Amino acid sequence: MRFVDEFREPELISKTAEEIRRLAGTGRHFRMMEVCGGHTHAIYRFGLKDILPENIELIHGPGCPVCVLPMGRIDDGLAIAQQPEVIFAAFGDMMRVPGTHGSPLEHKARGMDVRIVYSPSDALKLARLNPDKQVMFFAIGFETTAPSTALTVMRARAEGIRNFSIFCNHVTIIPAIRAILDSPDMRLDAFIGPGHVSTVIGCRPYEWIAQNERKPIVVSGFEPLDMLQSIVMLLRQLNAGEAKVENQYKRVVPWEGNRAALRAMAEVFQLRPYFEWRGLGFISQSALRINDKYAEFDAEQRFEVPGIRVTDPKAAQCGEVLKGVLKPHQCKLFGRECTPEHPIGALMVSTEGSCAAYYNYEHRKAAMVNLSSIA
Amino acid sequence: MCLAIPGKIVEISSENQDSALVEVIGVRRRIDLGLLQDDKPVPGDWVLVHVGFAMSKISEQDATDQMNTLRMLGEIDGAMQEVKGYGLNEDEVELELILPRPDYKEPIQ
Numbered sequence: 220m221r222f223v224d225e226f227r228e229p230e231l232i233s234k235t236a237e238e239i240r241r242l243a244g245t246g247r248h249f250r251m252m253e254v255c256g257g258h259t260h261a262i263y264r265f266g267l268k269d270i271l272p273e274n275i276e277l278i279h280g281p282g283c284p285v286c287v288l289p290m291g292r293i294d295d296g297l298a299i300a301q302q303p304e305v306i307f308a309a310f311g312d313m314m315r316v317p318g319t320h321g322s323p324l325e326h327k328a329r330g331m332d333v334r335i336v337y338s339p340s341d342a343l344k345l346a347r348l349n350p351d352k353q354v355m356f357f358a359i360g361f362e363t364t365a366p367s368t369a370l371t372v373m374r375a376r377a378e379g380i381r382n383f384s385i386f387c388n389h390v391t392i393i394p395a396i397r398a399i400l401d402s403p404d405m406r407l408d409a410f411i412g413p414g415h416v417s418t419v420i421g422c423r424p425y426e427w428i429a430q431n432e433r434k435p436i437v438v439s440g441f442e443p444l445d446m447l448q449s450i451v452m453l454l455r456q457l458n459a460g461e462a463k464v465e466n467q468y469k470r471v472v473p474w475e476g477n478r479a480a481l482r483a484m485a486e487v488f489q490l491r492p493y494f495e496w497r498g499l500g501f502i503s504q505s506a507l508r509i510n511d512k513y514a515e516f517d518a519e520q521r522f523e524v525p526g527i528r529v530t531d532p533k534a535a536q537c538g539e540v541l542k543g544v545l546k547p548h549q550c551k552l553f554g555r556e557c558t559p560e561h562p563i564g565a566l567m568v569s570t571e572g573s574c575a576a577y578y579n580y581e582h583r584k585a586a587m588v589n590l591s592s593i594a
Numbered sequence: 595m596c597l598a599i600p601g602k603i604v605e606i607s608s609e610n611q612d613s614a615l616v617e618v619i620g621v622r623r624r625i626d627l628g629l630l631q632d633d634k635p636v637p638g639d640w641v642l643v644h645v646g647f648a649m650s651k652i653s654e655q656d657a658t659d660q661m662n663t664l665r666m667l668g669e670i671d672g673a674m675q676e677v678k679g680y681g682l683n684e685d686e687v688e689l690e691l692i693l694p695r696p697d698y699k700e701p702i703q
Contacts, residue, residue: 257667264667310645311675337679338646340626344682360645363598367647370628415598418642418650442663470656471598471642477650480629 235447242454243272250276255413256283256571263580265443278543279573281395284360286565286572287496290529293318296357296386299522306332308342309357339371346383355518357386362419365389366480369487372516384518394505409453412438421476429462440468497565498537535564547577598642599673600657623680
């Protein structure tokens with residue numbers, strides 16, 4: 220495998236940036252939301268904003284599962300794990316996320332049995348290795364990750380493992396997009412669609428955005444050239460008055476998605492009537508739970524769950540930032556009370572959150588790869 | 595969170611057709627092929643791996659490009675950390691990588 224330090228095809232990047240300037244030359248203001256946290260990270264990392272004309276505004280969407288998880292869910296998961304026989308297993312991303320009484324890592328330091336796993340199958344392996352313990356996997360993620368949890372539950376059933384359960388926090392992207400579009404202060408022209416979520420769900424679930432809401436959406440890859448090409452595709456649609464779903468990331472995303480992954484999700488999960496999102500509030504049918512057929516693997520049925528609700532501090536304006544009404548630095552707490560080291564609001568928690576990305580990169584431009592020198 | 599890491603299928607288990615050995619930048623780990631049962635990969639194929647499961651088949655060129663993307667995003671360390679951790683190989687995982695990052699700076703006022 221070769222490594223390349225520079226961007227691929229710098230001439231093409233330069234040409235694409237020029238095409239963007241030409242297409243945006245109408246002077247109209249364009250507001251585009253990138254739904255996925257990976258895209259948000261890439262935009263800051265590559266300094267994409269520096270090469271886009273001023274009348275193209277990128278709004279950062281809700282697609283960071285760690286950021287949108289309400290603190291009460293972390294508290295609930297940690298409350299279950301207070302029981303001595305329970306092992307709390309979660310991805311590394313979760314370990315620094317604060318609960319009311321500290322993060323999972325801080326609970327580990329106080330003696331809780333907290334384990335980092337890199338795959339749900341390894342949480343199941345922990346259950347096999349610790350038959351006298353109850354292993355609870357704190358599951359999190361959009362449709363990219365949910366099929367892996369589902370298949371792991373099916374494997375646990377097939378093996379007859381009885382000391383394994385899921386504390387399920389999987390969320391679905393479409394209802395979140397709908398909530399943003401339904402919001403009265405929403406002002407968006409187009410969407411950059413998520414890349415890896417779409418490998419699972421495909422492109423069809425976005426059709427209503429084009430057909431009913433008349434907003435163009437382009438599923439995009441993560442490289443600078445991918446994102447610039449997606450912006451060209453969106454501008455062409457907007458200038459022609461069209462609204463279509465297009466797939467820029469064809470090399471990875473099939474139009475129909477991954478049917479085997481969708482089957483695994485349908486086998487194990489059912490939609491929750493509603494679920495709370497940090498910054499966005501309660502959104503109906505926006506999250507998954509383990510269905511009745513697999514109830515024995517549902518931590519919420521196996522254990523007593525306190526059902527803790529923690530209201531986000533009123534001063535934190537996460538909802539406005541999520542909907543693109545405010546820029547991260549326009550929030551009253553940004554960089555003062557709320558920093559990546561001491562996050563208060565949802566979007567400062569993970570490196571994929573828009574506030575953390577803004578904080579880490581926008582203030583440290585000198586250290587970044589300089590895309591504008593190419594384009 | 596949503597890392598997708600390219601890996602090359604080295605060997606498919608003879609006992610379990612859903613279990614494969616993949617190689618990612620010189621590291622060999624066992625991953626689950628269960629989500630690709632409609633389009634099964636064979637040894638030599640490249641796949642995108644997410645949390646220990648193969649998510650999609652890709653070409654060798656796409657694998658190279660994806661690795662390059664991870665590098666550009668500064669996610670190579672995270673990807674290596676994830677792959678090394680598959681199979682509970684805790685001895686190979688450096689805990690400090692998930693501890694608070696030292697590179698956070700105070701914002702310029």
